[in-house]
Amino acid sequence: MSPKCARCDRTLVPIAYGLPGPELHEAAQRGEVHLGGCMPMAEEWWCGACRAYVDPDAATAPDASVEEFQLYLVSALRSVGPGGPETSLPAPYNDQRAQVAAKAKLEAWLDRGLPKVGELSAVLGSPLPIPGNVFWFGLPLWPDLWFAVTADDARFVTDRRFVRREARPMRSLAELRPWNVLLPEAEAFLGPPIEKLDRGGRENRTFRRYRHGDERVDAYFVYDLLVSLG
Numbered sequence: 505m506s507p508k509c510a511r512c513d514r515t516l517v518p519i520a521y522g523l524p525g526p527e528l529h530e531a532a533q534r535g536e537v538h539l540g541g542c543m544p545m546a547e548e549w550w551c552g553a554c555r556a557y558v559d560p561d562a563a564t565a566p567d568a569s570v571e572e573f574q575l576y577l578v579s580a581l582r583s584v585g586p587g588g589p590e591t592s593l594p595a596p597y598n599d600q601r602a603q604v605a606a607k608a609k610l611e612a613w614l615d616r617g618l619p620k621v622g623e624l625s626a627v628l629g630s631p632l633p634i635p636g637n638v639f640w641f642g643l644p645l646w647p648d649l650w651f652a653v654t655a656d657d658a659r660f661v662t663d664r665r666f667v668r669r670e671a672r673p674m675r676s677l678a679e680l681r682p683w684n685v686l687l688p689e690a691e692a693f694l695g696p697p698i699e700k701l702d703r704g705g706r707e708n709r710t711f712r713r714y715r716h717g718d719e720r721v722d723a724y725f726v727y728d729l730l731v732s733l734g
């Protein structure tokens with residue numbers, strides 16, 4: 505059964521992408537489907553009354569701001585010991601009480617189960633309009649990175665991690681600093697780990713032990729971003 509528009513309660517119609525054949529044209533004329541054009545977008549539903557794309561999942565999104573979501577991410581990045589990111593952050597992100605409050609608020613939402621892409625969009629704005637099941641969200645606090653979520657066919661988020669917007673290979677060990685390097689970048693420089701532990705979970709925590717010359721390098725990642733060196 506099709507979901508309904510939260511604004512006008514009318515039943516939404518699915519959006520079809522690509523060059524329509526005669527059957528699809530007729531279905532569109534009957535109002536059973538909306539033609540979305542040749543470029544596939546993230547939007548799946550259309551309200552004929554509001555003449556707008558509608559995401560039924562957005563209705564269950566938390567009433568949170570981008571700032572609160574970023575605070576939640578900061579608390580997640582800072583949750584892994586030993587040590588922590590050295591980077592000093594602008595207000596309010598350096599305020600531990602603000603982090604705790606955002607964490608409590610967003611965890612109540614995330615604890616209900618996997619979030620849906622539409623719920624994230626309601627908080628963060630639309631992801632990059634690219635086809636596929638990975639959705640790239642821009643976050644002002646990390647201008648060089650995308651917050652990339654992978655979703656299953658029902659649009660439930662199954663994976664979250666940071667990815668670099670423009671490739672920036674690691675060139676020296678000095679670059680291996682918290683919040684400066686992503687896991688694939690560390691791995692490309694240091695080679696495969698000699699030990700690893702994927703704890704996964706909401707924060708997508710991972711541990712890697714690398715050998716660099718005679719040295720051992722222990723690295724902790726959250727959402728693939730290096731947060732601590734052991």
Ligand SMILES: [Zn+2]
Binds near residue numbers: 512513514553555
């Ligand atoms: Zn509507």
